[in-house]
Amino acid sequence: MGRINVSEIDDYQISNSGEFFQLKDDGDSKIVHILAETPDDIDAFVIHKVTIDGKQRNVCCLRKAGDPIDYCPLCAAGVKQDVRLFLQLYDTEDGKVKVWDRGKSIIKDVETFFRRNNPLYKAPAEIIRKGAKGDQKTSYTIYPVADKNYQEATKDILGYKVEVCAPDKAIILDKTYEELESYLKSGNFGAVSGSVQPTQPQVSRVATPQAPASQKQQFTRRTW
Numbered sequence: 001m002g003r004i005n006v007s008e009i010d011d012y013q014i015s016n017s018g019e020f021f022q023l024k025d026d027g028d029s030k031i032v033h034i035l036a037e038t039p040d041d042i043d044a045f046v047i048h049k050v051t052i053d054g055k056q057r058n059v060c061c062l063r064k065a066g067d068p069i070d071y072c073p074l075c076a077a078g079v080k081q082d083v084r085l086f087l088q089l090y091d092t093e094d095g096k097v098k099v100w101d102r103g104k105s106i107i108k109d110v111e112t113f114f115r116r117n118n119p120l121y122k123a124p125a126e127i128i129r130k131g132a133k134g135d136q137k138t139s140y141t142i143y144p145v146a147d148k149n150y151q152e153a154t155k156d157i158l159g160y161k162v163e164v165c166a167p168d169k170a171i172i173l174d175k176t177y178e179e180l181e182s183y184l185k186s187g188n189f190g191a192v193s194g195s196v197q198p199t200q201p202q203v204s205r206v207a208t209p210q211a212p213a214s215q216k217q218q219f220t221r222r223t224w
Contacts, residue, residue: 019098024133026130027128029126030093030127031150033121033123033158034087035089035161038114038119038120039107039111044084044104047084047172050079052188052189058171059074059173060174062075073181073183074184084101086164090153090158113142122153126145128141
């Protein structure tokens with residue numbers, strides 16, 4: 001579960017608190033291509049943060065908006081939900097695909113950019129940070145690029161997106177009900193014997209074609 005549509009973001013009343021995309025200080029900027037056709041294509045997930053082997057990891061929440069709380073062991077245990085957007089960006093500086101982990105407020109800037117740039121990926125965008133390092137009020141602005149040195153792009157030029165959510169070795173871990181139960185009991189994702197999962201609607205999953213592995217890519221790649 002976990003993955004939601006951008007239009008569903010407001011159904012989750014939650015405060016916001018590849019290689020990752022970062023702008024580290026006030027005034028820092030980069031020119032990128034947003035790897036999506038429309039804002040609805042951006043990877044949006046409801047997640048929980050858990051600690052595994054001393055490291056904080058993102059885990060998909062098993063509930064959808066309106067589901068009973070016991071559909072997800074972490075929700076039932078009181079572990080906070082969070083809605084996160086993972087924008088995939090082609091960095092024009094080094095030619096790498098990077099993932100930008102943002103709260104739901106960023107979607108307004110993406111939608112503003114989209115109104116003049118459809119599809120999103122075609123036109124280069126400059127992302128500018130406003131706020132010093134550590135400033136909790138830091139914001140970002142996305143501008144169209146007027147510089148003729150930066151050309152419009154096609155999907156073939158931009159390459160593959162990364163697989164954000166997967167059972168292992170991903171930005172977000174996609175774990176089963178039993179694995180989440182195990183985490184609560186033992187601190188790891190081994191199966192818990194004798195656990196009973198509440199009845200949930202069955203959701204079919206369509207396999208995504210996988211691209212060949214790349215030595216330069218940290219996460220599994222996928223077509224888009």
